[in-house]
Structures are given as C-alpha cells and as structure tokens.
Amino acid sequence: MAAGLLATAPLQCGHTPDAELREDETPGDALWQLAQRFHAAHDAPGEKRTLEYLVERYPASRWVPAARDALSTLQAPDGGG
Numbered sequence: 001m002a003a004g005l006l007a008t009a010p011l012q013c014g015h016t017p018d019a020e021l022r023e024d025e026t027p028g029d030a031l032w033q034l035a036q037r038f039h040a041a042h043d044a045p046g047e048k049r050t051l052e053y054l055v056e057r058y059p060a061s062r063w064v065p066a067a068r069d070a071l072s073t074l075q076a077p078d079g080g081g
Contacts (some may be wrong), residue, residue: 028054028061037068048074 031054038047051067051074058064 026056028059028063031058032061032063032067035070045072
C-alpha cells in the first residue's frame with residue numbers, strides 16, 4: 001500500500017531556492033514596503049504612521065533599526081513631516 005502511495009506522490013523541484021525570492025513575507029516586511037511606497041509618493045504622514053506602527057507592533061522585525069532612522073529623519077525640523 002505504501003508503495004502505491006509513493007508512486008502517486010508529487011515530485012518536488014530540485015532547485016536551490018533563491019534567498020532574494022522569499023516565499024513568506026512577514027508583517028514587518030510588508031509594513032516596511034508600504035512605508036517606502038508612502039515615501040516615494042511624498043506622503044510623509046502616511047510614511048510616519050506606518051513606521052511608527054512597525055516599530056510599536058513588530059519590535060523584533062529586521063526593519064526596526066531602519067524604521068527608527070527614517071522616523072528620526074521625518075521628525076527633524078527639516079524632515080518630511
């Protein structure tokens with residue numbers, strides 16, 4: 001019986017996964033990308049709110065140091081917001 005099940009099991013691809021192509025996006029990744037889109041659209045309030053949310057809700061995200069740097073720039077007197 002087991003041999004019959006193995007004969008019908010799907011084969012998996014034998015390639016090495018590309019580290020640049022992540023299959024799983026974390027909430028921190030998505031929030032960082034969203035903040036970058038706000039930045040590109042010159043929407044400083046949207047960027048700031050998104051970065052603050054990222055830092056507050058996902059403090060272990062790999063993007064938090066960059067988010068803090070961006071927030072300090074936005075909060076500077078000559079920053080975007």
